[in-house]
Amino acid sequence: MAKITFITSSNEKITVAATEGSVMELAVNNNVQGIDGDCGGVCSCATCHVFVAPEDVDKVGVASEIETDMLELADDANEYSRLCCQIPVTDAIDNVVFTVAK
Amino acid sequence: MFSLITKTLRMAKCKFADAFKEEREKSGIGKMDDQGDPVVMLLNHKDVRKAAHNYKVFSSEAVPGRIVVPSEVNIRTTRQIPFEVDPPMHKEYRSLLEAWFKRPLQDTYEEKLTTIISTVLDDVLSKDKVDVVSDLALVIQSRALTLLLNVPFDKSVKWISWGTHVFRSEGEALDGDKAAILYNYIDEEIDNAIANPADNLYSTLLAAEVNGKKLTKEEVKGVLILTFAGGRDTVINALTNMMSYFSANKKALDYIRSKPEIIKTAVEEFIRYFSPLTHMGRVVTEDTTVCEHAVKADSRISLCWASANRDEKVFENPDEVILERKVNPHVGFGFSHHNCLGATHARQIMRITLKLLAEKVSDITVLEAEENIENLGEFTRKVGYNSLKATFKKR
Ligand code: HEM
Numbered sequence: 041m042a043k044i045t046f047i048t049s050s051n052e053k054i055t056v057a058a059t060e061g062s063v064m065e066l067a068v069n070n071n072v073q074g075i076d077g078d079c080g081g082v083c084s085c086a087t088c089h090v091f092v093a094p095e096d097v098d099k100v101g102v103a104s105e106i107e108t109d110m111l112e113l114a115d116d117a118n119e120y121s122r123l124c125c126q127i128p129v130t131d132a133i134d135n136v137v138f139t140v141a142k
Numbered sequence: 143m144f145s146l147i148t149k150t151l152r153m154a155k156c157k158f159a160d161a162f163k164e165e166r167e168k169s170g171i172g173k174m175d176d177q178g179d180p181v182v183m184l185l186n187h188k189d190v191r192k193a194a195h196n197y198k199v200f201s202s203e204a205v206p207g208r209i210v211v212p213s214e215v216n217i218r219t220t221r222q223i224p225f226e227v228d229p230p231m232h233k234e235y236r237s238l239l240e241a242w243f244k245r246p247l248q249d250t251y252e253e254k255l256t257t258i259i260s261t262v263l264d265d266v267l268s269k270d271k272v273d274v275v276s277d278l279a280l281v282i283q284s285r286a287l288t289l290l291l292n293v294p295f296d297k298s299v300k301w302i303s304w305g306t307h308v309f310r311s312e313g314e315a316l317d318g319d320k321a322a323i324l325y326n327y328i329d330e331e332i333d334n335a336i337a338n339p340a341d342n343l344y345s346t347l348l349a350a351e352v353n354g355k356k357l358t359k360e361e362v363k364g365v366l367i368l369t370f371a372g373g374r375d376t377v378i379n380a381l382t383n384m385m386s387y388f389s390a391n392k393k394a395l396d397y398i399r400s401k402p403e404i405i406k407t408a409v410e411e412f413i414r415y416f417s418p419l420t421h422m423g424r425v426v427t428e429d430t431t432v433c434e435h436a437v438k439a440d441s442r443i444s445l446c447w448a449s450a451n452r453d454e455k456v457f458e459n460p461d462e463v464i465l466e467r468k469v470n471p472h473v474g475f476g477f478s479h480h481n482c483l484g485a486t487h488a489r490q491i492m493r494i495t496l497k498l499l500a501e502k503v504s505d506i507t508v509l510e511a512e513e514n515i516e517n518l519g520e521f522t523r524k525v526g527y528n529s530l531k532a533t534f535k536k537r
């Protein structure tokens with residue numbers, strides 16, 4: 041079981057828990073504002089863009105090349121950007137904080 | 143909005159070949175003439191995405207109709223919004239529209255769409271033989287559009303009666319008179335909405351403001367035309383082609399029925415593989431190069447989504463339909479600023495249709511197919527069918 045916190049652009053803090061699926065699915069199922077997950081998680085829409093808290097980067101891991109190419113052309117992407125449909129929910133990311141990009 | 147339709151009559155196999163492979167690997171670009179205004183087509187996934195992102199050099203805001211291939215400059219003057227507007231103005235219009243075009247995610251919308259599609263499938267199942275294009279795809283597309291606009295269901299009767307050839311006459315790519323049917327219809331509906339405001343897209347747009355100014359009638363028209371035109375052949379081809387796939391892959395329906403959780407990835411894969419919109423143009427604003435090829439200011443390029451979607455540098459086994467393709471950065475709905483505004487609606491139509499098909503239908507068999515082939519200069523590409531006669535069996 042991993043506990044995950046989202047901070048939306050209206051500064052709402054939402055903490056939820058799950059054992060499986062992707063971080064995008066978790067956000068969509070909990071109506072986290074700003075995460076739409078339009079493409080269902082296949083890395084084609086960039087509507088699941090989040091910033092990983094700097095102290096959590098090691099836990100979350102790095103983006104694949106395909107994800108990086110996608111992020112390169114996303115609005116306001118920075119070194120902490122991830123497409124959260126590409127992050128599986130596992131115990132490894134317990135207590136991680138994601139800030140929603142839009 | 144493509145070139146001439148040639149007709150081929152033959153038994154159908156669901157094969158949608160990659161028309162651009164050779165040229166993509168060789169030079170990365172394709173060339174086609176179009177009414178004296180040639181087009182350099184970008185074929186690589188990377189180049190297509192980069193150019194789509196770089197609106198300053200590759201603009202959508204040319205003379206209305208010029209970014210469309212074949213060019214529509216001679217048949218219309220109305221600027222399509224937000225399609226033919228560059229950032230930053232593009233964003234002003236987009237933000238007006240975005241919430242409305244996300245409505246397909248609401249539960250009530252999904253329920254109504256399910257009823258619409260279910261009714262059409264039951265009707266198809268009650269017949270010995272149907273034309274998938276006119277009896278299934280056109281009907282679902284038209285009825286679903288009443289939900290997107292939030293207008294009475296009856297409105298779809300007229301849209302269906304226009305047939306699939308609302309903009310075209312036999313053998314002619316672009317037909318101004320036929321486009322006028324749509325233009326006049328929209329003018330009338332806007333006037334109706336002015337007289338009797340309602341909770342529909344017409345009235346919502348009429349009440350909307352950009353930078354403190356109400357949208358003009360011309361701007362409202364620009365948005366609506368796009369909603370009708372952009373979402374018609376694309377959705378019809380996506381649905382029809384999906385049916386042809388099930389005829390050629392007899393086990394796929396059972397498979398999806400046993401694993402409905404793959405519906406989302408399957409739909410993205412169909413959009414990638416079929417790429418219902420082949421390409422879209424841009425006008426070059428300064429002398430530059432694309433894929434090491436010089437292009438001049440005021441010339442045209444196109445972003446070839448269909449080629450990018452088969453790029454072997456990005457997709458493993460690009461010519462295979464892999465229903466569970468997990469990472470699928472396709473550009474079937476475009477990319478960056480102008481990515482498809484109707485995608486939420488289109489995806490819902492595809493997902494619900496697939497779900498209901500798997501539940502209700504045990505077999506689809508194509509009997510006769512007339513392919514719709516686009517001629518794009520040196521390339522020919524099958525984009526869908528003009529007609530597809532088939533039998534549907536109940537589960
Ligand atoms: C005022 C707006 C538009 C007009 C008047 C228009 C006109 C046309 C015409 C005349 C055709 C038939 C071409 C042929 O027979 O070869 C066509 C087909 C098509 N259009 Fe458009 N178009 C418009 C906007 C759009 C937009 C915005 C999109 C997509 C984003 C789009 C996508 C398509 C597609 C996919 C086809 C099908 C090609 C085929 O099956 O042959 N259209 N349109």
Ligand code: HEM
Pocket residue numbers: 194202223224225226236290368369370372373374376377380413417418419422423447473474475476477479480481482483484485487488
């Ligand atoms: C499977 C179905 C569809 C496909 C494959 C598709 C494809 C595309 C593509 C590739 C673009 C990008 C054009 C560009 O970059 O210039 C686009 C834009 C657009 N599409 Fe679609 N489309 C589909 C359905 C729809 C539907 C149902 C609607 C609305 C009813 C729609 C409305 C639009 C609009 C308004 C734009 C312009 C967005 C902008 O400029 O910001 N499309 N579509």
Ligand code: FES
Pocket residue numbers: 064076077078079080081082083084085086087088123124125126
């Ligand atoms: S949900 Fe589409 S890229 Fe993540």
